[in-house]
Amino acid sequence: MSEKIEYPPRVKLANTPTPLDMLGRMSDKLGVELYVKRDDLTGVELSGNKVRKLEFAFAEAINNGADTVLTCGGVQSNHARATAIAAVKLGLNSRLILRVSDPSNPPSYEGNSLLDKLAGADIVWVTPDEYENRGEIFEREADLLRKIGQKPYIIPEGASNSIGAWGYIRAVEELARDLDDLSGGRDKPTTIINAAGSGGTSAGLILGVLLFGLNVNVVSVNVCNDKDYFVRVIGDICEKTIANYSLGIPFLRDRDINIIDGYVGKGYAISRPEELNLIRDVARTEGIVLDPVYTGKAFFGMLKELERKPRIFGDRIIFIHTGGIFGLFPKAGEMSALL
Numbered sequence: 519m520s521e522k523i524e525y526p527p528r529v530k531l532a533n534t535p536t537p538l539d540m541l542g543r544m545s546d547k548l549g550v551e552l553y554v555k556r557d558d559l560t561g562v563e564l565s566g567n568k569v570r571k572l573e574f575a576f577a578e579a580i581n582n583g584a585d586t587v588l589t590c591g592g593v594q595s596n597h598a599r600a601t602a603i604a605a606v607k608l609g610l611n612s613r614l615i616l617r618v619s620d621p622s623n624p625p626s627y628e629g630n631s632l633l634d635k636l637a638g639a640d641i642v643w644v645t646p647d648e649y650e651n652r653g654e655i656f657e658r659e660a661d662l663l664r665k666i667g668q669k670p671y672i673i674p675e676g677a678s679n680s681i682g683a684w685g686y687i688r689a690v691e692e693l694a695r696d697l698d699d700l701s702g703g704r705d706k707p708t709t710i711i712n713a714a715g716s717g718g719t720s721a722g723l724i725l726g727v728l729l730f731g732l733n734v735n736v737v738s739v740n741v742c743n744d745k746d747y748f749v750r751v752i753g754d755i756c757e758k759t760i761a762n763y764s765l766g767i768p769f770l771r772d773r774d775i776n777i778i779d780g781y782v783g784k785g786y787a788i789s790r791p792e793e794l795n796l797i798r799d800v801a802r803t804e805g806i807v808l809d810p811v812y813t814g815k816a817f818f819g820m821l822k823e824l825e826r827k828p829r830i831f832g833d834r835i836i837f838i839h840t841g842g843i844f845g846l847f848p849k850a851g852e853m854s855a856l857l
């Protein structure tokens with residue numbers, strides 16, 4: 519491992535280190551070692567990947583003297599829910615800008631949005647068009663908060679910026695220790711697979727692997743947009759993080775960003791029966807519950823790629839379970855027919 523990394527300030531929110539579980543039955547069937555990094559176990563109400571990023575974002579918010587955090591996402595955003603809960607724990611207010619088709623008639627509270635409300639978050643419903651210009655909405659809401667004497671701190675979508683990326687740099691340090699405990703240790707070539715939605719998890723993983731000099735290939739399955747979009751978004755976060763924190767590591771978009779495109783399916787947060795069937799099958803084979811929006815699609819993509827080319831990811835795979843379980847409940851109607 520390289521010298522000790524100097525992390526920005528962090529507040530502890532996540533239950534880490536998370537376990538690394540082997541999926542024994544699936545490994546036997548696939549003829550590879552398949553592990554799952556259980557970042558769905560970072561918490562119960564804080565479950566998932568966002569809380570790792572929020573540890574750094576909230577530390578910055580508090581150091582800036584903020585009393586309210588502003589963030590955004592889809593109506594079932596795991597990130598918004600984790601932000602709302604973390605804000606309560608740290609004594610801050612939260613205001614969530616959530617995307618819905620009709621803001622005058624928002625859907626009833628369920629899954630993540632139920633937890634948002636339970637945690638007392640202010641919710642601002644916006645249309646998909648308004649969400650496209652969320653920079654303006656953030657400014658408008660921040661101005662409103664300042665006018666009533668509050669001090670807002672803006673956390674961008676998914677906390678996917680250079681401060682949030684530290685959450686997954688730190689996760690790679692944890693993964694390096696996990697690898698030491700496996701046969702072959704950390705020298706054995708390993709592929710890490712994750713779902714990419716706003717890019718910050720991928721960026722942190724890529725930077726962490728470079729910083730800690732691991733023999734690891736990070737592969738991200740996009741669940742929205744396309745490959746070009748994610749190379750740009752992840753590339754920008756990596757470059758900004760390297761510049762802002764003088765990391766001095768050689769990063770090359772073409773070499774270091776690996777996106778597997780083709781598994782968005784019907785669109786962001788829209789499920790196909792084969793994806794929901796896979797969630798059922800993984801639950802029944804391994805007792806692991808994937809989510810329909812992110813991990814279910816990424817896992818589906820991973821298996822399809824392995825079907826096409828069994829050695830495509832080498833002998834050892836670590837799938838990052840980034841959480842999302844609350845997004846399953848609003849799909850109950852759709853899933854029931856498959857159970």
Ligand SMILES: *Cc1c(COP(=O)(O)O)cnc(C)c1O
Nearest residue numbers: 596715716717719812840841842
């Ligand atoms: C947000 C999210 C992701 C994607 O992570 P990004 O850093 O936004 O790319 C993956 N899985 C779950 C469950 C998420 O909530």
